[in-house]
Amino acid sequence: MAEIEREAMEVDVVIVGAGPAGLSAAIRLKQLDEDLAVVVLEKGSEVGAHILSGAVLDPCGLDALIPDWKDKGAPLNVPVKDDNFYLLGEAGKMRIPNWPMPKLMNNHGNYIVSMGNVCRWMAEQAEALGVEIFPGMACSELVYDENGGVKGVVAGEFGKNPDGTPGPAYEPGMELHGKYVFLSEGVRGSLAKEVIEKYDLSEGHDPQKFGLGMKEIWEIDPAKHKEGSVTHTMGWPLGSNAGGGSFIYHLENNQVYVGFVVHLNYKNPYLYPYMEFQRFKHHPMVAELLKGGKRIAYGARAISEGGYQSMPKMVAPGVALLGCSVGMVNVPRIKGNHNAMLSGKAAAEAAHAALQAGRSGDELTDYETEVRSGAIGEDLKKVRNVKPLWSTWGLPASLSLGGLDMWTNELFGFSLFGTLKHGESDAAATRQASGFEPIDYPRPDGTLSFDRLTNVSFSMTNHEESQPCHLQLKDKHVPIAVNLRSYAEPAQRYCPAGVYEVVEEEGKEPRFVINFQNCVHCKTCDIKDPSQNINWTVPQGGDGPNYPNM
Numbered sequence: 301m302a303e304i305e306r307e308a309m310e311v312d313v314v315i316v317g318a319g320p321a322g323l324s325a326a327i328r329l330k331q332l333d334e335d336l337a338v339v340v341l342e343k344g345s346e347v348g349a350h351i352l353s354g355a356v357l358d359p360c361g362l363d364a365l366i367p368d369w370k371d372k373g374a375p376l377n378v379p380v381k382d383d384n385f386y387l388l389g390e391a392g393k394m395r396i397p398n399w400p401m402p403k404l405m406n407n408h409g410n411y412i413v414s415m416g417n418v419c420r421w422m423a424e425q426a427e428a429l430g431v432e433i434f435p436g437m438a439c440s441e442l443v444y445d446e447n448g449g450v451k452g453v454v455a456g457e458f459g460k461n462p463d464g465t466p467g468p469a470y471e472p473g474m475e476l477h478g479k480y481v482f483l484s485e486g487v488r489g490s491l492a493k494e495v496i497e498k499y500d501l502s503e504g505h506d507p508q509k510f511g512l513g514m515k516e517i518w519e520i521d522p523a524k525h526k527e528g529s530v531t532h533t534m535g536w537p538l539g540s541n542a543g544g545g546s547f548i549y550h551l552e553n554n555q556v557y558v559g560f561v562v563h564l565n566y567k568n569p570y571l572y573p574y575m576e577f578q579r580f581k582h583h584p585m586v587a588e589l590l591k592g593g594k595r596i597a598y599g600a601r602a603i604s605e606g607g608y609q610s611m612p613k614m615v616a617p618g619v620a621l622l623g624c625s626v627g628m629v630n631v632p633r634i635k636g637n638h639n640a641m642l643s644g645k646a647a648a649e650a651a652h653a654a655l656q657a658g659r660s661g662d663e664l665t666d667y668e669t670e671v672r673s674g675a676i677g678e679d680l681k682k683v684r685n686v687k688p689l690w691s692t693w694g695l696p697a698s699l700s701l702g703g704l705d706m707w708t709n710e711l712f713g714f715s716l717f718g719t720l721k722h723g724e725s726d727a728a729a730t731r732q733a734s735g736f737e738p739i740d741y742p743r744p745d746g747t748l749s750f751d752r753l754t755n756v757s758f759s760m761t762n763h764e765e766s767q768p769c770h771l772q773l774k775d776k777h778v779p780i781a782v783n784l785r786s787y788a789e790p791a792q793r794y795c796p797a798g799v800y801e802v803v804e805e806e807g808k809e810p811r812f813v814i815n816f817q818n819c820v821h822c823k824t825c826d827i828k829d830p831s832q833n834i835n836w837t838v839p840q841g842g843d844g845p846n847y848p849n850m
């Protein structure tokens with residue numbers, strides 16, 4: 301294909317991704333200097349369309365960024381009123397009282413929010429300050445300068461044919477060049493992945509760990525609705541098959557967020573995270589709550605779980621990684637939005653200082669120092685051993701030793717364990733199918749539980765079909781020749797949107813089919829494929845889920 305010519309636009313800071321990290325960076329830059337040219341590029345059709353979080357928000361990030369957020373009408377309308385934690389068995393439950401929990405686990409002072417709506421509101425604040433936000437603009441490539449530093453991105457390329465050649469309505473998009481480029485793509489960002497590999501930023505750090513989070517919004521019987529109520533569970537149905545748990549948050553308007561997270565370091569390739577979630581809703585405690593209600597939205601997204609010891613180096617020449625592109629989730633609290641906001645603020649402050657000093661295109665080392673030694677590092681350091689304890693010894697150890705470790709960290713600032721390692725990557729954790737029996741999951745009943753494709757229609761996801769498949773196989777033979785033979789091709793089960801199928805017809809070789817139109821951009825395939833053969837790239841802008849108030 302001939303070299304593509306694109307127009308280029310020069311700004312001070314280019315920000316990829318309008319999540320809490322990217323928007324915080326944009327707001328802070330303009331608070332510091334209204335004359336800076338700042339653009340935010342977002343692949344969703346609008347800000348918030350691709351945002352999926354729990355979410356119980358710790359407002360410390362917002363307090364630091366926009367102290368008068370209440371007066372400015374931020375959609376933090378539901379303070380947490382009660383906090384419940386249960387261990388589930390198949391039919392029963394045991395409440396863990398709040399008093400032995402470390403203080404950091406307390407949700408008092410936090411808010412149940414739609415992060416999609418919080419991001420929509422943050423985008424309004426950013427625009428009022430003069431930030432230019434372009435939704436529907438997927439950033440598909442990085443642009444490097446002659447010294448190998450990052451100088452920009454390609455955004456808004458549309459209309460390619462399925463084979464990658466320009467179609468009749470082809471638009472080449474444009475290059476956005478910045479003195480600094482911030483990648484705030486969230487967990488497993490595709491450009492961030494390239495930067496991490498190119499500059500070997502993971503060197504000396506543990507591999508990043510992940511979970512798959514699936515979530516439904518339910519409208520329930522008003523008599524059962526308890527605005528402000530927060531419940532977390534662990535145990536059934538995952539048992540010892542995998543780490544993970546659930547969340548049930550009562551927001552406004554008789555709506556409830558029901559979510560389920562499965563840690564992606566599970567070994568058994570027959571495990572079917574989506575069906576575990578569906579099964580969970582049949583627990584008597586959950587079924588009773590949802591009975592008579594209706595599911596109004598569905599979505600899924602990976603969540604970073606490596607925390608403190610997995611954060612890669614987060615700066616390279618001209619570029620900084622923000623929020624969950626680094627992985628800043630405090631796992632036992634299941635919270636990362638506050639750290640995403642704090643990281644955006646820190647990156648903006650470092651870039652502003654650099655620009656004032658006449659610098660550009662270098663490494664914003666002050667940003668990294670602030671993340672590791674400031675509030676974010678402090679938050680993540682205290683809980684750094686909970687996930688490795690869970691992965692190695694299971695749920696009881698995570699609750700007892702992990703709990704003790706959080707206490708000693710909180711009270712005395714030290715850990716009995718030092719810093720435990722995470723070990724292998726989630727892809728490498730998958731074991732051969734020959735060591736396991738297939739798991740027989742109950743069929744969804746269509747009332748409490750739903751088949752995957754029906755649920756995907758409630759994510760309102762949409763992809764123009766006449767474009768190249770954005771889920772790229774490095775080797776097209778691997779899914780059948782390696783993954784099917786050795787791992788019963790787990791992509792059929794780990795994808796929460798039914799994108800991957802193995803079609804077996806009599807007298808024919810099995811075929812691997814990718815229904816990329818269903819993709820909800822969770823990135824689990826890029827993370828969990830045991831052969832690391834799937835590369836998640838951005839489809840054309842505006843495609844993907846259209847979440848309402850996730």
Ligand SMILES: Cc1cc2nc3c(=O)[nH]c(=O)nc-3n(C[C@H](O)[C@H](O)[C@H](O)COP(=O)(O)OP(=O)(O)OC[C@H]3O[C@@H](n4cnc5c(N)ncnc54)[C@H](O)[C@@H]3O)c2cc1C
Nearest residue numbers: 317319320321343354355356439486513623624635636637
């Ligand atoms: C199921 C689940 C429950 C959670 N619960 C909570 C909770 O209760 N409380 C909490 O604090 N945290 C929670 N988290 C974690 C929280 O969601 C993350 O920490 C947070 O979203 C990170 O923010 P971010 O800005 O880094 O990334 P994101 O919020 O993921 O935003 C990234 C944005 O960048 C866009 N983007 C990505 N790539 C590109 C590209 N190449 N071009 C253009 N745009 C792009 C995306 O569309 C998206 O809008 C939860 C996460 C999950 C999955």
